[in-house]
Amino acid sequence: MKVAILIPVLTSKDAVGADALAMAAILDESGLDTRIFCNSSTGVRRKTWPAEELNAFAGGPNDLVIYHFSTGWPAAVELLKRCRGYRVIKYHNITPSRFFEPYSAEYHGGCEKGRRELATVANLGCELYLGDSAYNLAELVEVCKTKLHSGILPPFHRVEELVAAEADTSLVDALTDGAKNFLMVGRVAPNKGHLNLIDAFSAYVRGYAEPARLLLVGKIDARLQTYTDSIRQRIDALGLADQVLWIDAASEAQLKAAYISSHVFMLMSEHEGFCVPLIESMALATPIVAHASSAVPETLGDAGIAWDEQDPWLYAASAARLFGDDQMRADLLECGRRRYQENFANEVLRKRFLGYLEPVL
Amino acid sequence: MNSAVADNPLQRIKQEIRADAEQARARAAQGELRSGVTSPITLAILAERRNHYTIEELSRQHYTDFIEQAYFALLRRSPDSSGHRAQIRLLERGRSKIEILGNLRFSAEGREIGVRVPWLLPRYLLAKATAIPLLGYAVELLMCIAGLPRILRHQRGADAYHAARNIELRQALGIQVAENAALHEEIDRLEGEHSGLVAQLQQTSERFVPVHAELSQAFNEIRDLRHLLMSLNHWQASLRQNLSEMEVAEADQMRRRDGLNIDVSTRMLASDKSRASRVEQWTQLFADDLPDQAKVLDIGSGLDWLQSLTACNLSITGVDASNRAGQRAGEVGIKMAIADPSSVLARIADHSLDAVSILDIAPLLRSVPTLALLEILRRVLRPHARLLIGFAQEHGSIINRLEGHANVHADADLIEHALEVSGFVDIKRHSSSDGMHCVVASNAGNDRA
Numbered sequence: 168m169k170v171a172i173l174i175p176v177l178t179s180k181d182a183v184g185a186d187a188l189a190m191a192a193i194l195d196e197s198g199l200d201t202r203i204f205c206n207s208s209t210g211v212r213r214k215t216w217p218a219e220e221l222n223a224f225a226g227g228p229n230d231l232v233i234y235h236f237s238t239g240w241p242a243a244v245e246l247l248k249r250c251r252g253y254r255v256i257k258y259h260n261i262t263p264s265r266f267f268e269p270y271s272a273e274y275h276g277g278c279e280k281g282r283r284e285l286a287t288v289a290n291l292g293c294e295l296y297l298g299d300s301a302y303n304l305a306e307l308v309e310v311c312k313t314k315l316h317s318g319i320l321p322p323f324h325r326v327e328e329l330v331a332a333e334a335d336t337s338l339v340d341a342l343t344d345g346a347k348n349f350l351m352v353g354r355v356a357p358n359k360g361h362l363n364l365i366d367a368f369s370a371y372v373r374g375y376a377e378p379a380r381l382l383l384v385g386k387i388d389a390r391l392q393t394y395t396d397s398i399r400q401r402i403d404a405l406g407l408a409d410q411v412l413w414i415d416a417a418s419e420a421q422l423k424a425a426y427i428s429s430h431v432f433m434l435m436s437e438h439e440g441f442c443v444p445l446i447e448s449m450a451l452a453t454p455i456v457a458h459a460s461s462a463v464p465e466t467l468g469d470a471g472i473a474w475d476e477q478d479p480w481l482y483a484a485s486a487a488r489l490f491g492d493d494q495m496r497a498d499l500l501e502c503g504r505r506r507y508q509e510n511f512a513n514e515v516l517r518k519r520f521l522g523y524l525e526p527v528l
Numbered sequence: 529m530n531s532a533v534a535d536n537p538l539q540r541i542k543q544e545i546r547a548d549a550e551q552a553r554a555r556a557a558q559g560e561l562r563s564g565v566t567s568p569i570t571l572a573i574l575a576e577r578r579n580h581y582t583i584e585e586l587s588r589q590h591y592t593d594f595i596e597q598a599y600f601a602l603l604r605r606s607p608d609s610s611g612h613r614a615q616i617r618l619l620e621r622g623r624s625k626i627e628i629l630g631n632l633r634f635s636a637e638g639r640e641i642g643v644r645v646p647w648l649l650p651r652y653l654l655a656k657a658t659a660i661p662l663l664g665y666a667v668e669l670l671m672c673i674a675g676l677p678r679i680l681r682h683q684r685g686a687d688a689y690h691a692a693r694n695i696e697l698r699q700a701l702g703i704q705v706a707e708n709a710a711l712h713e714e715i716d717r718l719e720g721e722h723s724g725l726v727a728q729l730q731q732t733s734e735r736f737v738p739v740h741a742e743l744s745q746a747f748n749e750i751r752d753l754r755h756l757l758m759s760l761n762h763w764q765a766s767l768r769q770n771l772s773e774m775e776v777a778e779a780d781q782m783r784r785r786d787g788l789n790i791d792v793s794t795r796m797l798a799s800d801k802s803r804a805s806r807v808e809q810w811t812q813l814f815a816d817d818l819p820d821q822a823k824v825l826d827i828g829s830g831l832d833w834l835q836s837l838t839a840c841n842l843s844i845t846g847v848d849a850s851n852r853a854g855q856r857a858g859e860v861g862i863k864m865a866i867a868d869p870s871s872v873l874a875r876i877a878d879h880s881l882d883a884v885s886i887l888d889i890a891p892l893l894r895s896v897p898t899l900a901l902l903e904i905l906r907r908v909l910r911p912h913a914r915l916l917i918g919f920a921q922e923h924g925s926i927i928n929r930l931e932g933h934a935n936v937h938a939d940a941d942l943i944e945h946a947l948e949v950s951g952f953v954d955i956k957r958h959s960s961s962d963g964m965h966c967v968v969a970s971n972a973g974n975d976r977a
Contacts, residue, residue: 265613366606374552401606437609472542477608484549488541495541 168528170194170201171225173243174235177208177215182322182443183237183259188213189323190233193517197528199231218242222249231527233257236288239281247291253527254293259322260303260440260462261285266358270394274356286310295523299441302462318523321466323516324443326450326507328419334427335420342428346378347371347490350429350453352422352444353436354385360435360458360477361398367435367482369405374480375487381407384414384425426451431486434458435477442466446511449503454496456485468510470503557604557641580644583651587625592616594625602632602643627655783851790852793926797830802962806920807836809960813968814885814916815840822882825908827869828924829887834862837885847872853923870896876908883914887966889943891924893936898943902950909971915952917943918966940965 172191178184187203191213194201203213204221216224219242225232230252234243237259247254264278289296289311296317298304304317342348349368353359361383368381387395402411414421426432432448434457445466448455455471457463464473472485489496509515521528581601589597595615599607607615615628630652632638633645654671658664672679797803811833818824820841826834827847834857837844846857846864857864865872869892884905886892892901905915919938928935940957944967947955952969959965 360609362606363608366608369606370552370556373556374549405606469538472538472545474542477610478549479605479608480549480553481546484545484552487552488545488548 168199168229168231169225169227170199170231170233171221172201172203172233172235173218173221173246174203174205175218175238175240175243177203177205177211179210182324182441183235184211185325186257186259186322187233187235189513190520193520197521199528218246221246225252226250228252231255231524234288234293235259237261237281239277239284241284244284244287244291247288247293253295254291255295255297255524256288256291256293256307257297257299257320258288258303258307258440259299260306262356262358262438266356266438267391270357270397271391273390289315294527297523300462300465302465303440318519320519320523321446321511321516322441322443323513323520324446324511326443326447326511327513329423329426329447330450332419332423335418335424338421338424339428342380342382342424346380347431347486348425348429349379349381349486350384350425350432350448351382351434352384352425352432352447353434353442355383355387355395355398356391357394358436358438359385360437361394362401363435363437363458363477363479364433365398365401365405365407365411366479367433367486368410369407370479370483371486372407372410374483377487377490379410381411382414382425382429383411384417384422387413387415422447423451426453429453431456431489432471433482433486434463435482436460436463439463439466445471446507449507449511452500452504454489454499455503456482456489458482468502468506470506471499579642583626583629583645583648586629586645591619594619595628598629598632602629602638602641602645603635604641624655626651630655786850787852789927789930790850790856790923792930793923796926797832797922802960802964803832806960806962806964807833810887810916810918810958810966811836811840813958813966814883814914815842818842818883818914823880824883824885825876825881827884827886827892828922829885829918830922831856831860831862833885833887834864835860838862842883848923850923850927868895870901870904873904873908878907879910881908881913882910883916884909885916885918887916887918887920888922888924889917889919890935890938891928893938894928894933898946899950902946902952906951906971911971911973913971915947915969915971916966917947917969918964919943920964920966940967943967 172187174183174187176184177187179188188211191201191203202224203215204218204224205215206218208215221232224230226249228251230250232247232250232252233255234247235257236243238261261281262278264275264282267274267278285306289307290313292313294316296304296307296315297320298307298317299320299322301319304319307317308315349364349371351359351361351364355361365381368379371377372379383398402408414425417425426447430453432444432453432455434442434445434455436442436458438461441462445455445457445463449470455467457467457471457473458477459467459473459475467473472489474481474485489499586598586601587594592612595607595612598615599605599611615631618628618631619625626648629645629648633643633648634652654667658668658671660667815837818840821843824837824842824844825847826837826844828849829846831853834844834846844862846853846862847869848854848857848864848866849868851866854864854866896904909915919940925935944955944957947967947969951972953972955967955969957965957967
């Protein structure tokens with residue numbers, strides 16, 4: 168049996184890439200001849216093969232193909248149609264295009280194309296459909312005309328490496344000056360709710376008048392410059408320029424420093440298919456306050472405070488409560504630690520992954 | 529519901545947070561910041577300090593700026609993303625700014641804040657009335673007819689504004705066209721260069737084809753060599769291991785043979801009836817004049833000879849190549865160096881011994897020439913020190929015979945002359961009762977010139 172993992176672009180730092188690489192490593196350990204097929208790869212040591220060679224390698228009736236579906240890619244659909252073996256779709260979600268409409272025609276078009284492809288992929292009749300979350304899986308089920316053989320498998324991640332990594336001590340020193348640090352980790356994209364986050368942070372500064380700092384950790388995308396500019400304008404308009412620290416393309420050491428130095432992880436995202444930063448916060452003991460949108464409540468569970476509303480004052484008051492209520496903070500952190508160990512640790516995910524593939528291995 | 533809340537701690541906490549949020553909102557609205565802490569003056573805070581706006585003020589901005597300003601003025605906060613999108617959609621559908629201002633001002637949140645905007649309510653109601661089917665159309669028509677003079681003024685003003693903008697745009701377009709032409713030229717030039725580069729790249733690629741073939745061949749040869757090297761390395765490792773095992777086996781065999789040889793020679797010596805008296809005579813001859821604890825070296829003369837000398841209160845060290853002989857000497861407390869006698873002699877310091885005894889010189893002469901041996905002995909013996917050389921058949925000679933080696937014929941006359949030539953003095957030959965000879969000599973006081 169040969170195994171092919173299909174992904175449009177493979178990068179080690181991206182959540183989808185980390186998931187694909189971890190799956191490949193597990194299948195290698197199981198003694199299976201496994202290859203990753205993609206259009207391009209960056210920052211990855213593992214050898215990859217061009218996508219068009221997939222069928223020659225693992226197109227047979229006894230082979231296994233796993234497609235990581237996170238963007239529109241018509242070529243992948245054609246490749247999957249020609250595979251005669253066991254096909255698995257791992258759906259990581261595609262951001263609805265409406266978020267990008269005011270900011271980038273390119274992203275808007277790409278997401279719309281991907282969303283249109285959702286129905287095509289769901290109706291390919293693959294042998295197994297896996298979603299990062301029940302929220303993701305529900306999207307597939309909704310557009311599928313027949314009953315899907317499906318399951319939920321959160322993405323493999325690099326949280327354990329992050330926990331073991333050395334933190335950037337100079338950044339830790341700079342951040343431990345008595346100010347309360349609010350942390351947001353995620354790429355700078357319109358679905359991540361940065362504008363609402365800044366309002367919530369502003370509400371805290373105005374309503375509680377305590378020294379505070381907002382850390383925005385995430386890659387700034389030049390193609391979403393208009394969105395980035397709107398965030399900067401909002402920060403300037405609220406007079407928060409001195410209290411907001413941007414860390415673009417953070418190193419592992421900087422990311423760890425940001426987590427361990429922060430007093431609250433505040434997520435105002437309006438659309439998430441899973442949200443790996445939430446489980447990073449759980450593992451690194453940073454309390455969480457989040458907007459209960461999309462898959463966030465499912466990932467967060469009882470390990471943080473979640474609000475359906477977007478009223479910035481609720482988030483400011485939640486942070487203030489966390490800062491002042493030691494018992495509540497300790498309870499939430501313990502819940503987070505337990506939730507991570509029981510549901511999201513890589514070893515747990517590994518067993519679930521191999522369990523899903525048991526009929527074919 | 530209250531009992532449900534009481535049962536769920538998280539719900540209770542969330543209710544408390546909700547209440548705290550309202551208090552914080554009120555604190556911020558009233559500017560009641562905690563003492564000692566400064567907060568930056570923001571657009572929102574400035575807005576909160578005003579409680580009165582005119583419609584004209586609020587309508588001055590356009591599109592997103594209008595929405596932002598309306599939120600800050602009427603709700604004292606920035607727009608949330610869903611609210612922002614909803615208001616923008618209304619504007620894009622052609623709804624009036626009055627309607628959007630009214631939506632915000634007369635929402636639950638807006639009513640709670642209560643910013644005053646004179647004449648907004650009737651105009652908002654009027655704007656809402658235009659949405660009623662048929663009646664709304666009539667109302668809007670009447671409003672348009674009533675407002676025709678004002679609309680005409682606006683139209684004339686807009687004409688002038690657009691004419692001015694048109695002139696500006698044409699000028700800008702002219703500049704842009706000129707820039708475009710320059711850019712086109714640049715693009716043409718770059719395309720020319722690109723074509724040239726593509727051709728060069730093609731040529732370079734063609735030149736690399738044979739190089740690539742050679743590299744492939746070289747790579748294959750290196751791979752074969754690597755394989756050969758690995759095989760050779762493996763073979764060497766195996767060989768080394770085999771040799772090591774053979775050496776161990778040989779050492780075992782030699783140890784066993786050495787033991788057997790010593791056993792045979794011991795039996796032979798034991799069967800020599802006159803040996804005991806000979807050893808006794810020669811001991812007296814050799815040890816009589818030596819002082820107590822004199823340092824004596826014996827080479828291969830047997831355990832009974834060593835014990836006999838030890839009984840004379842001398843400091844004896846034996847030398848023998850046989851492990852078994854050394855082991856037996858150790859068992860009776862006599863020091864024994866197990867090594868080749870010539871290498872032991874080479875390491876002894878000059879003039880450090882009081883006497884040397886060699887009862888059986890023949891085996892020693894197989895490895896060291898007579899004169900060289902005497903030269904060494906002269907070096908290690910103190911002046912006037914004693915040397916005894918015997919011509920008996922001891923372990924060495926017996927083992928040589930067992931091993932099938934020919935013994936050197938040690939001749940007493942020859943040795944006497946050699947001793948004399950080498951600088952030994954007082955050379956005397958003694959014969960024991962069984963006819964065996966030995967020669968005793970002394971080292972001369974000074975080296976020969």
